[in-house]
Amino acid sequence: MSSMRVFQVGLRRAAAPAFRGNAAGRMVQRRFAATNTISQDSAAELLNKQRRLRPVSPHLNIYQPQITWYASGLHRISGVILSGGLYLFGFAYLAAPALGWHMESTSLIAAVGAWPAWAKVSAKFGIAMPFFFHSLNGVRHLVQDFGIGFAKKTVMQTGWTVVGLTVAGSLYYSFIG
Numbered sequence: 001m002s003s004m005r006v007f008q009v010g011l012r013r014a015a016a017p018a019f020r021g022n023a024a025g026r027m028v029q030r031r032f033a034a035t036n037t038i039s040q041d042s043a044a045e046l047l048n049k050q051r052r053l054r055p056v057s058p059h060l061n062i063y064q065p066q067i068t069w070y071a072s073g074l075h076r077i078s079g080v081i082l083s084g085g086l087y088l089f090g091f092a093y094l095a096a097p098a099l100g101w102h103m104e105s106t107s108l109i110a111a112v113g114a115w116p117a118w119a120k121v122s123a124k125f126g127i128a129m130p131f132f133f134h135s136l137n138g139v140r141h142l143v144q145d146f147g148i149g150f151a152k153k154t155v156m157q158t159g160w161t162v163v164g165l166t167v168a169g170s171l172y173y174s175f176i177g
Helices: 003-020 040-053 067-099 105-113 117-145 152-175
Strands: none
Touching: 067 117, 067 152, 117 152
């Protein structure tokens, strides 16, 4: 039976007792709305009483934190950092001639070359960390999009592997050259 036919039959069955004086032998339940006029203060008090009696839904602090939570949040944050940095640099590069800034490669290399070693390493690490994490975690998500690696043990292993490779890759690229 088609869904339209089922709908029509249901409507007829629901309307039949009203038109035939309940001739079908079924009891029709009716609920009449009772309304009382109450003051604003009484209404507010009633509403507050109802709110106090509502069950409280559990909050995130009752759950044990998992690597998937952190990986998901950091994936989004690293994406925002990378894209935001790209946009900022792109806009600065486009506005540089009008503002008199020197954003040529030679100027940038000379400026960074004058920094102390700890500042260079920190800057490299600050750029490499979100890049590696976002790239590696993106590959992890692509693999999971194919339905691979959803066992609890595998999810934990791949999550911590991404974290370890991110730290190792960031440190490696921060200290070379």
